[in-house]
Amino acid sequence: MDIAVVLRQVPDTEAVIAIDPGNPARIVEDDIKWIMNPYDEFAVEAAVSLAEEHDGSVTAVCIGHADAEQVIRTAMAMGVEKGLLIADENAVSLDIISQARIIASALSAEPPDLILCGREFIDTSDDALGAALAEFLSMPHVLNVSALNLDGSQVTVEREIDGGTLRIDMPLPGVLSCQKGLNEPRYPNLMAVRRARTKPLDIRTLADLDISAPALKSRVVRLALPPARTAGQLITDDPETAARKAAAWLQNDARIL
Amino acid sequence: MSAIVIWAEVKDGTVRKSALEAIHAAGNIAGDNPVHAVIIGSRSAAETLSEYPVQSVLHVHGSDYLVYQSETYTDAVFTAIDQLHADTVIIAATALGRDLSARLAARMDAALATDVTAIQSGDHITVTRSIYSGKVMADVDILAPRAVITIRPNVFDTPQPTGHPAVVHDLSPSLKTIRAVVREALASAQDTLDVTEADIIVSGGRGVGGPDGFKVIDDIARSIGAAVGASRVAVDEGWIPYKHQVGQTGKVVSPVLYIACGISGAIQHFAGMGSARFIIAINSDPEAPIMKKADFAIVGDLFKVLPVLQEELKKILNR
Numbered sequence A: 001m002d003i004a005v006v007l008r009q010v011p012d013t014e015a016v017i018a019i020d021p022g023n024p025a026r027i028v029e030d031d032i033k034w035i036m037n038p039y040d041e042f043a044v045e046a047a048v049s050l051a052e053e054h055d056g057s058v059t060a061v062c063i064g065h066a067d068a069e070q071v072i073r074t075a076m077a078m079g080v081e082k083g084l085l086i087a088d089e090n091a092v093s094l095d096i097i098s099q100a101r102i103i104a105s106a107l108s109a110e111p112p113d114l115i116l117c118g119r120e121f122i123d124t125s126d127d128a129l130g131a132a133l134a135e136f137l138s139m140p141h142v143l144n145v146s147a148l149n150l151d152g153s154q155v156t157v158e159r160e161i162d163g164g165t166l167r168i169d170m171p172l173p174g175v176l177s178c179q180k181g182l183n184e185p186r187y188p189n190l191m192a193v194r195r196a197r198t199k200p201l202d203i204r205t206l207a208d209l210d211i212s213a214p215a216l217k218s219r220v221v222r223l224a225l226p227p228a229r230t231a232g233q234l235i236t237d238d239p240e241t242a243a244r245k246a247a248a249w250l251q252n253d254a255r256i257l
Numbered sequence B: 001m002s003a004i005v006i007w008a009e010v011k012d013g014t015v016r017k018s019a020l021e022a023i024h025a026a027g028n029i030a031g032d033n034p035v036h037a038v039i040i041g042s043r044s045a046a047e048t049l050s051e052y053p054v055q056s057v058l059h060v061h062g063s064d065y066l067v068y069q070s071e072t073y074t075d076a077v078f079t080a081i082d083q084l085h086a087d088t089v090i091i092a093a094t095a096l097g098r099d100l101s102a103r104l105a106a107r108m109d110a111a112l113a114t115d116v117t118a119i120q121s122g123d124h125i126t127v128t129r130s131i132y133s134g135k136v137m138a139d140v141d142i143l144a145p146r147a148v149i150t151i152r153p154n155v156f157d158t159p160q161p162t163g164h165p166a167v168v169h170d171l172s173p174s175l176k177t178i179r180a181v182v183r184e185a186l187a188s189a190q191d192t193l194d195v196t197e198a199d200i201i202v203s204g205g206r207g208v209g210g211p212d213g214f215k216v217i218d219d220i221a222r223s224i225g226a227a228v229g230a231s232r233v234a235v236d237e238g239w240i241p242y243k244h245q246v247g248q249t250g251k252v253v254s255p256v257l258y259i260a261c262g263i264s265g266a267i268q269h270f271a272g273m274g275s276a277r278f279i280i281a282i283n284s285d286p287e288a289p290i291m292k293k294a295d296f297a298i299v300g301d302l303f304k305v306l307p308v309l310q311e312e313l314k315k316i317l318n319r
């Protein structure tokens, strides 16, 4: 069984984001620490444990700058066998639909049985990759999977929606996006990290892959930080007085009751 | 732009409020172009929808559409878009709306802008959306000839009924074999309000101390019609399900009022709720970061403050 897992390198969740004074459409990247997109960890864990149980092999695919190699190596330390890094400046800044098209093209020569990705990228806040990939590869998909069981050539998954959970059977090949609750991503030990350094990684440009760069579909023109919040009233009274003041504030100042 | 299509999601037999918000958002950019609605559900839901400012309602129904299935619903909405020669689609960014919009955008080879909080038209359609999970707002120009835009629920107004119902047409898209089949729909244990659609959220963190502590949170939330939120710590401890998590790896919310109880206000949590109109924090530590960002910061034990607050609010609400 061939499994592909799609990854992205994103700023650490601790990162304080600042806007580049020289270019209001960009953030300052100098001091940022980069990590694997947190949801991708669930996808890697799912891929690796399925491969272990069902004798499969996992390939990580990533569109990124050259240093995104780091997240593929991390995935390799978790058990992924090989990697494809599409390191192409023309691809990195594209919108999610175009990136999905590129990844679909890269995978289409030998389509995997199962493609896994994270629920959402926490940098661009796009949660469309899985469904778009599936559409381009004419596969079915299920998003936001929080439980997964492989049974022969189909998977049974659970997917949360507003107000409930759906249990869905999906035949393979297909695409799943993974979210918290699905598993506990493993911490690779030192041996695994060392072994990861020697696993095969293909680094390609779009031209190498014979994929033409799609036209720009959208462009970020301006970034702004949300209005800074300043301290309001600090209430140090006893609980009764504090609660009464809060109720009065809600009614008279905030005017929301 | 030629025509705009909105997809109106039906939940428990009725048109969701966020679908009406999509009609309003479409009106913001439509100019002289028509806005049409596609609805998959009962005739009466379609008729309700026709009372709002749309040119026509395309109504899909039948036993094949009783539950949401990504592929059949994508086919249905795509058929409508094709038939209406529409180039712009607006959908509320609910769980199902996000699912549908992504597949649809790929099929249309459209630009996709998700979870937008503002929309304008000029030389291009320009949308505003939060990125870095709420840490930054981005204005994005749509350059592609076709666009799929999902709007964050609870941000746009709902339009008034027009008084002149729009025409309702039946639409029967051709059906392909469904691959990913929904076998079972399990309703949530208790039917709680979703944090992304609530005007008021009462949230608990580590300070709540355990699953029993969330009963106190739940109690006040119920009595004022609020949703229950949580920090990642509370979720990771297993005190409350993940769907309640607010923050960078949970849900990004923008309610009118956010009441943070026993939550320190870590950067990842704040990213998810920093755009609330008002924040009340209840924390025993006056130095907790949230206390410097709240409009109303109560230093105290949440277990002592919340019950009194609940009584006070009830008094006001019952008046």
Ligand SMILES: Cc1cc2nc3c(=O)[nH]c(=O)nc-3n(C[C@H](O)[C@H](O)[C@H](O)COP(=O)(O)OP(=O)(O)OC[C@H]3O[C@@H](n4cnc5c(N)ncnc54)[C@H](O)[C@@H]3O)c2cc1C
Residues within 6 Å of the ligand: A013, A038, B204, B205, B206, B207, B208, B230, B231, B232, B233, B234, B245, B246, B247, B248, B249, B250, B251, B261, B262, B263, B264, B265, B266, B267, B268, B269, B272, B282, B283, B284, B285, B288, B300, B301, B302, B303
């Ligand atoms: C990759 C990553 C992603 C993350 N994503 C998220 C996310 O999406 N959402 C999120 O919330 N966090 C997220 N975090 C975690 C975040 O960094 C914090 O650890 C977390 O938000 C802290 O939760 P807390 O405020 O409940 O707990 P704490 O920081 O421990 O704060 C508890 C607070 O409760 C107060 N308190 C204790 N007892 C009482 C009492 N009886 N009455 C009143 N106050 C009391 C304390 O003074 C303290 O301020 C993420 C972290 C990482 C690394």
Ligand SMILES: Nc1ncnc2c1ncn2[C@@H]1O[C@H](COP(=O)(O)O)[C@@H](O)[C@H]1O
Residues within 6 Å of the ligand: A070, A071, A073, A074, A075, A077, A193, A196, A197, A198
């Ligand atoms: N985050 C990471 N997780 C696992 N392996 C990594 C990571 N980053 C780098 N590596 C691998 O470890 C090598 C560097 O390790 P070191 O020499 O300890 O700095 C890289 O060349 C990668 O092969």
